[in-house]
Amino acid sequence: MYQACQKFQEFIVISELDHKGRLIKTVYLKALPVCRFNAQENSERRMAAIDLVERGLCTNIMAGEICGFHRNTVADLIKTKDLLGLEAAIREERGRKGPVKYIAKIQDHIRKLLEEHPDWTDQDIANLASKELELDVSRNAVARIRVKDQPAGPRTLTRQDLFDMARVAEDICKANSVEKQLKLPLEMDPELKQKQEELAQAPKPQPQSKADEQCIEKLQQGARIPFAGEFMHHLFLQEIDFEDLLSGFPVQPRAMYQPLDILGTIFHGINLGFASIESLKLANAEDLGALIGRPRAPEKETLRDHLAALASLELSSHLTDALARRLLDQQRIDKEVFFIDGHFLPYYGLHVLAKGYYTVRRMAMKGNELYAVTDLQGRPLFFLTESCEIDFRPMIARSVEMLIDFGIQRPIMVFDRGGYGVYFFTQLDKTADFVTWSKYVSKDKLQDMADELFTCCLLHKDKQLLIAEQTRTIKESAATAKKDGRDEPATMTLRMVIMRDQKTGENVSILTNNWTRPAWDIAFYMCQRWGKSENFFKEALAWFNLDYHPGYDLKELEEQPLVDNPDVALVKKGIKALAGDVKELQKEIDLSRYKLLQRQDKRVEKKIERLEQEKVEKEIELKRFQDKLAKLPEKISILELLKGRPMQKCDLEKKKLYDLMQCLAFHARERLLEVFQYCYQDSRDIKQVLGMITKKSGLIKLVGDTLLVILDGIDNLKHRRAADKLCHELNKLGVKLCGRINVKLSFYLNKINRKGVFEPLDRA
Numbered sequence: 001m002y003q004a005c006q007k008f009q010e011f012i013v014i015s016e017l018d019h020k021g022r023l024i025k026t027v028y029l030k031a032l033p034v035c036r037f038n039a040q041e042n043s044e045r046r047m048a049a050i051d052l053v054e055r056g057l058c059t060n061i062m063a064g065e066i067c068g069f070h071r072n073t074v075a076d077l078i079k080t081k082d083l084l085g086l087e088a089a090i091r092e093e094r095g096r097k098g099p100v101k102y103i104a105k106i107q108d109h110i111r112k113l114l115e116e117h118p119d120w121t122d123q124d125i126a127n128l129a130s131k132e133l134e135l136d137v138s139r140n141a142v143a144r145i146r147v148k149d150q151p152a153g154p155r156t157l158t159r160q161d162l163f164d165m166a167r168v169a170e171d172i173c174k175a176n177s178v179e180k181q182l183k184l185p186l187e188m189d190p191e192l193k194q195k196q197e198e199l200a201q202a203p204k205p206q207p208q209s210k211a212d213e214q215c216i217e218k219l220q221q222g223a224r225i226p227f228a229g230e231f232m233h234h235l236f237l238q239e240i241d242f243e244d245l246l247s248g249f250p251v252q253p254r255a256m257y258q259p260l261d262i263l264g265t266i267f268h269g270i271n272l273g274f275a276s277i278e279s280l281k282l283a284n285a286e287d288l289g290a291l292i293g294r295p296r297a298p299e300k301e302t303l304r305d306h307l308a309a310l311a312s313l314e315l316s317s318h319l320t321d322a323l324a325r326r327l328l329d330q331q332r333i334d335k336e337v338f339f340i341d342g343h344f345l346p347y348y349g350l351h352v353l354a355k356g357y358y359t360v361r362r363m364a365m366k367g368n369e370l371y372a373v374t375d376l377q378g379r380p381l382f383f384l385t386e387s388c389e390i391d392f393r394p395m396i397a398r399s400v401e402m403l404i405d406f407g408i409q410r411p412i413m414v415f416d417r418g419g420y421g422v423y424f425f426t427q428l429d430k431t432a433d434f435v436t437w438s439k440y441v442s443k444d445k446l447q448d449m450a451d452e453l454f455t456c457c458l459l460h461k462d463k464q465l466l467i468a469e470q471t472r473t474i475k476e477s478a479a480t481a482k483k484d485g486r487d488e489p490a491t492m493t494l495r496m497v498i499m500r501d502q503k504t505g506e507n508v509s510i511l512t513n514n515w516t517r518p519a520w521d522i523a524f525y526m527c528q529r530w531g532k533s534e535n536f537f538k539e540a541l542a543w544f545n546l547d548y549h550p551g552y553d554l555k556e557l558e559e560q561p562l563v564d565n566p567d568v569a570l571v572k573k574g575i576k577a578l579a580g581d582v583k584e585l586q587k588e589i590d591l592s593r594y595k596l597l598q599r600q601d602k603r604v605e606k607k608i609e610r611l612e613q614e615k616v617e618k619e620i621e622l623k624r625f626q627d628k629l630a631k632l633p634e635k636i637s638i639l640e641l642l643k644g645r646p647m648q649k650c651d652l653e654k655k656k657l658y659d660l661m662q663c664l665a666f667h668a669r670e671r672l673l674e675v676f677q678y679c680y681q682d683s684r685d686i687k688q689v690l691g692m693i694t695k696k697s698g699l700i701k702l703v704g705d706t707l708l709v710i711l712d713g714i715d716n717l718k719h720r721r722a723a724d725k726l727c728h729e730l731n732k733l734g735v736k737l738c739g740r741i742n743v744k745l746s747f748y749l750n751k752i753n754r755k756g757v758f759e760p761l762d763r764a
Contacts, residue, residue, distance in 0.1 A: 004577040005618065008065055011058070012621055014577040015039070026570060027066060029057060031621075031628035033570040039068070043090040049074050050081055050089060083166045109133060110145050122146065182222045182699050185710055185750050188758045192710070192748055195703075202704030205743050211256065212741055214295045218286075219702035219743075225287040228698030231709045231745055232730060233271055235675075236668035237264075237738040240326055248315050248322075257298050262306040263661060264292040264739065270665040272695065275545035277303050290700060293739025307550055307654055316656035321402070323660065324382045328406055332667060334375040337412040337435075337525050340399050340419075342392060343370045343537050343546065370546070370659065373399050376528060378536045380666055383659040385652050392418040400432045412514065414529050422476035423490035425513065433514040435525050438472070438496060446498060446507040454500055458520045458527070464502040465527070469519045472496040472511070497522045544662050550654040571629045578622040585615040669694075672726075675733075679725035680718075693723045698750065706744040707737060713750045724749045724761045 006013045012028040027035040027048070034057055037048040049067040052058050053074060058066070060074040069077075081089040109132070113125050120128075122142040129137040185192050204220070207213035242264070249259035266277070268291045274280050277300050280288070288297030298306065327333045371384040382402070384395060396419050403411040412433040420439050428434055454466035473493045481489040497510040497519050510526045540546045592608045595601070669690070676690050698711040711727070714720040727747035735745040751759050 005574075005581045005621075007617070007621070008062060011062070011066060012574065012578075013066055014574050016573065016577065026573065027052070028570075028574055028625075031571065031574070031625045032567060033574075035066075036570070037067070045069070046077055046090045047086070050077055050086070053078055084162055088162070106133060106135075106137075107145055110137065110142060114142075114146055182701055182710075184752045184756065185699070185748070186701075189748070189751055192708070195746065195748075196708070199704040199706045199708075199746075202706065204702070205705055205741055208740065211295055212293075215289070215293060215741060216702065218295065219290070219700065219707060222699065222701035223290070224697070224699050225290055226284075226697040227268070227272060227287055227291060227695075228700060228709050228711055229694040229696035230268055230271055230291055231700075231707075231737070232672060232694050232726075232735075232747065233268070233665075233668040234738050234745060235730060235733060235735045236664070236671040237267075238736050239330065239671070240323070240664070240667075242664075242738050245319065245322055245326070248318055249310060249313065257294070257302065257306060258740070259306075259310055260739070261292050261294055262298060262303060262310065263657070265297050265303060266307075266658065267661045267664055267668075268292070270544060270662055271668065276548050277307075277550055291739075293737055293741035293743075304550070307657065311653035311657060314653055316653055316660065319660055320382045320656070321405075323663065324402070325406055327381060327667065328408075332670070333379060333381050334377055335408055335411075337376055337414060337528075338381070338399070338403065339374045339376075339414045339529055340371060340396055341374075341416065341529075341537065342395070342418070343372070369395075371395050371399070372536060372540075373403075374536050376525075378539075379670060380536065380663050383656070383663055385655050385659060393421055393424045396434075397424075397428065400428065404431060412517075412525070414525050416529065422474050422492055423481070423484065423486070425474075425494070426490050426492050429492070429513050433512065435510060435512045435514070435522055435529075437526070438509040438511045440474075441472075441496075441509050443507075446509060447505075449498065449500075449507065454498075456518075456520050457502075458499070458523050465523060466500040466502055467519045467523050468498045468500070470496045470498070474511070495522075497526075499523050499526075540662070540666065544665070546662070548658070550658050565632055565634060568629065568632050568634060571625055571632065575622065575625045575629065578618055578625060582615055582618050582622060585611055585618065589615065675729050676722070676726055679729060680722035689719055689722060690726075692719070693726060696723075702743065706746050708746050708748065710748050710750050713753060720749065721761055724751075 004015050006015075010029060012031075014026050014028065016024050016026075018024050023039040025037055025039045026033055034055075035048050035052055037044040039045065045067045046069075049063040049069055052063040052066065053060060059071075060078070061071045063069070064071045064074045067074075077089045106129075110125065110129050113129055114120075117125065117128075122139045125142045126137045126139045129142070186196055187193060205216060207216055243260055246259050246263060251258055265280070265288060268288065269277075269280050269283075272283075274283065280297070280300050280303070283297075285296040285299060289295055291297070328335070369386055369390070371386070373381045373384070375381060384399070386395065392415075396413060396415055400411060400413060410432055412435065413428075414435045417437045417439055419434075419436055425434070449468060453468040456467045458465040458467055471493060472495075473491065475491045476489045478489050481487070492513075494511045494513055495515055497512065498507055499510070500507045510522060512522050514522065537546070589608055589611045592604050592611065595604055596608075669687075672690060672694065673687065676686065680686055680689055682689075693711070693714075696711045696714075698709060700710070701708045711723065714723055727749055730745075730747050735747075737743050737745055749761075751761060753759050
């Protein structure tokens, strides 16, 4: 009896013939397909074995049993792939065998025939030799003898030769390892050498756990990491007291990672340009771990689990307030005026959300709205993320309440026409001043204004704007008041400031309830709404992945929001195969029982017992497959195609925590810009040069209680001098590592050039 299903411990292997007659095997683990290959193709069997082992699904022994190899063969395949690549692992390299069947006398006779008849084919020579020698000489034997006597050509490298070369390469790498690279600047740079001697006298940090001890030992040995420049952002984390900011999260005594480590990893990932939590898998976990003072950074699955746990505590509002207060206390925010603007976050998924208007696509889509409150320089004070069902005006009022709570009496709010509302203005006037575009003003009346009314001029981005002002009374319609449940329409007298472009002659008007600021200030604020406020989102979208939600990657979802779940078809095939096996087993049991009715036989009884046991096992597996099929969604997002479960609910709390880290990352760069502007005076590319420096790779080594961070050299002399000055300025500020290992940071630029020669720099 042929059974389509085989069981290997927890694995179920189902075999089937496809439409071309090929034997296809599908491997299931816990009722989900994990591998599929053509059992008649050796290359596919090899790739399947390598895949099963590398994904950590099974051992070499089990992969060999499933794919039909010896365990040593599987181990050789893994080793070959690691050293020479996948192509070498699946390539057949059985060389041509020599003519070992024939003694020297027979080989000499065939050679003589080849000399006498050089133009004959191998088959003709084989036929003549068979006749003369009275034995069967094969064509292949003649071909081997012909090739054997030819002069040797260039030797093809065997797999063993490549293995030997790989070992030599490893030895060369060891000879030029991090230890040797570290010695160069530490021995040849007088400043570094003296610093190392001074720091060696200081006591090393005391580990609080086994993980701390491992991290300290690794840092003392020294390492090369691609994220050496990222250590500079610890300046802002130290000044903002990042650890105290997160003190509201409870500490898990036995947990490998604390909230400081989880959110710190996200912070550094944002700075380094990783667009999502998923993209962190592209980085070495040990390299990222050095940035947070851990042996290795949490993997993306761990990050997701911990982020979900932190979001469940619902502390994002508390953290937003705490960060805003610190930014204001440390005077990192200009309190003169505040801008509020929204950015639409489109959403694709399985859950119903309110729709908002996406201006880029000019259509209503499901999504959320991200509001940013920024200052006159375009620096964010806080983010607010809400569903699109909430109007813009309540968000303005909420922001005013927060600003007043932060100690800013009667703040000036600047916003666009989305916040226009007469009754809303009357309520906002009680607590704050506002500046916004006017609506329902005739263009003809504006254009007919006399030239003598424009009494002052404002220069903005190479534009000359003439300024005039009037008093205007605005009144809402009776229908609007009635819709809001009010009997009397609201009325308010406001100050209208008019700006005229001197070049084009076009006029635009602004409304404000502020009567004390000069008209040019009001115009300037509104112009900054054009510039700094809107440019903040443009810059943030270019620098961060502002649309990213920690539960899904928007860019991938936009391309293919929902796809058929491929696991459904494969699980259905498994159910069909298992049901067929159960049916066949039942037929065999019935036939054996019929034989027992004819004649009693203990062997048949044992066979029935064995078949019954197999049937029970198959029925259990069939039930597991059916239960799994009931839980699988027919449609899934493209991201969940890799994860095997439906997309999680859109949790705004996760987004708020992630945006909080983006706000921190923005201010961390601004803080470094404050220091860097004294080292590099060219404002045209100062941000680009700073970004290049902070993303530099380099060497790190813990000496005493100080971690030396030695950035790799820079070819451009102007940039190299700026980087060296920046390191010098940061060392004056006394930067410390924000993490569970309390060590100082000392920054240096590697002045050893590619030829191994020391090149000093003048900081003057």
